[in-house]
Amino acid sequence: MKDSVKDNKSDNVRKMFKSISGRYDLLNTLITFGRDKSWRKYVIQEASLKQNALILDVGTGTGGILREAFRSNKSIKAFGADFTMEMMLAGREGKNIISWCCADALNLPFPDAVFDAVTSGYLIRNVADIRRAFTEQVRTVKLGGRVVCLETSPPPQDILRPLILLYLNFIIPALGLIFAGNKNAYRYLTSSTEVFKTPEEISIIMRDAGLKDIKFKRFMFGTIAVLSGVRP
Numbered sequence: 001m002k003d004s005v006k007d008n009k010s011d012n013v014r015k016m017f018k019s020i021s022g023r024y025d026l027l028n029t030l031i032t033f034g035r036d037k038s039w040r041k042y043v044i045q046e047a048s049l050k051q052n053a054l055i056l057d058v059g060t061g062t063g064g065i066l067r068e069a070f071r072s073n074k075s076i077k078a079f080g081a082d083f084t085m086e087m088m089l090a091g092r093e094g095k096n097i098i099s100w101c102c103a104d105a106l107n108l109p110f111p112d113a114v115f116d117a118v119t120s121g122y123l124i125r126n127v128a129d130i131r132r133a134f135t136e137q138v139r140t141v142k143l144g145g146r147v148v149c150l151e152t153s154p155p156p157q158d159i160l161r162p163l164i165l166l167y168l169n170f171i172i173p174a175l176g177l178i179f180a181g182n183k184n185a186y187r188y189l190t191s192s193t194e195v196f197k198t199p200e201e202i203s204i205i206m207r208d209a210g211l212k213d214i215k216f217k218r219f220m221f222g223t224i225a226v227l228s229g230v231r232p
């Protein structure tokens with residue numbers, strides 16, 4: 001992808017998340033029937049965090065993955081990086097357990113091999129260069145550390161596909177309009193999901209970025225996947 005096209009994609013993504021930041025968590029819970037929490041829990045399980053582990057969540061948004069990490073292990077030190085300030089501001093609440101950092105996933109401002117695990121939730125579909133995003137995650141995770149990715153997947157070609165497409169194309173944008181006043185952002189969510197890479201294809205990119213022992217698990221009728229790999 002040309003640099004100008006990449007910049008354009010990043011600008012559009014940032015504007016879109018800025019516009020829905022105040023309603024992001026609510027909509028997420030609504031459109032996933034409240035299942036989003038359990039997938040984040042699974043991400044943390046896959047991250048295998050030990051006592052006092054350092055975790056980085058890239059494209060952290062409102063910090064949902066890190067709050068889940070903290071619930072399961074109070075000794076961790078959590079860093080959240082995102083390039084949409086408004087998403088992070090919307091996620092700041094009560095006792096601040098997250099060190100927030102405004103940063104681009106394609107150019108992380110952290111030294112090599114510092115984190116015990118690097119996670120991301122619904123980031124990879126939005127970045128202009130998937131391979132580079134994973135390369136940055138691999139660079140910043142320690143040797144033997146885990147990179148875990150939660151992402152939507154195109155609906156599988158099975159009997160449920162027409163129903164899932166109906167839900168993606170009509171119900172989700174309608175919910176976006178009613179609860180966030182923004183139909184287009186939720187149209188983007190569904191259209192980008194429909195044409196996005198399968199977990200098998202993402203696994204290949206993760207391998208090319210330097211990870212080994214890559215595996216994935218699907219959820220929600222195959223429309224959600226959690227992938228993980230280890231830095232050798």
Ligand SMILES: C[S@@+](CC[C@H](N)C(=O)[O-])C[C@H]1O[C@@H](n2cnc3c(N)ncnc32)[C@H](O)[C@@H]1O
Nearest residue numbers: 017059060061082083084087104105121122126
């Ligand atoms: C769909 S939200 C996901 C938020 C959170 N991870 C979750 O699990 O709910 C995607 C987030 O990725 C961020 N993002 C997209 N591209 C990015 C990039 N290149 N660098 C940093 N953040 C990015 C957006 O600003 C947004 O907050």
